Amino acid sequence: MRRPVPAIFALLLCGALFSGCAKEESWKIGAKAPEMSVLDLNDRTVKLSDYRGKPVVVRFWATGCQACVAAMPKLDELSKKYRDKGAAVLAVNMGNPKALVEVFAKGLKLSYPVFLDPALIAANKYRVKSVPTTFFIDRKGIAIKVVVGDVSKEVFEQTVSELL
Numbered sequence: 639m640r641r642p643v644p645a646i647f648a649l650l651l652c653g654a655l656f657s658g659c660a661k662e663e664s665w666k667i668g669a670k671a672p673e674m675s676v677l678d679l680n681d682r683t684v685k686l687s688d689y690r691g692k693p694v695v696v697r698f699w700a701t702g703c704q705a706c707v708a709a710m711p712k713l714d715e716l717s718k719k720y721r722d723k724g725a726a727v728l729a730v731n732m733g734n735p736k737a738l739v740e741v742f743a744k745g746l747k748l749s750y751p752v753f754l755d756p757a758l759i760a761a762n763k764y765r766v767k768s769v770p771t772t773f774f775i776d777r778k779g780i781a782i783k784v785v786v787g788d789v790s791k792e793v794f795e796q797t798v799s800e801l802l
Contacts, residue, residue, distance in 0.1 A: 693801035
């Protein structure tokens, strides 16, 4: 007598794949920005929703990206300018070791928060394909704009002003 083990296994696998698993949200302009959880440099979990009610600029970066590192002081200057107006700038490092990220953040004397995405979960939700990539999110958590590559001061200021 033949056992239908492979067929039963295939049916169970298909059932598991298609039932009970909600599709993860990903970045889409005009839609709610996907929730993300990242770690701060003190190993605390921080969520995008913690910033609800504020315009948020999320910059994904890596230590090996010269353009990312070179733009961080400029981003810090813009962060300081718009912080008192209610905007939040967040830097999310993609996959580098915490110790290395700390050295960069301290060495550059950054005043905006730097977070870690060690398993690239947030980067995948946001479909980050290259760094730097910057996302602009309004007070209600709606995805407004994405810029791949460096963001000019003019584009940053215009977009954040519109979000305020």
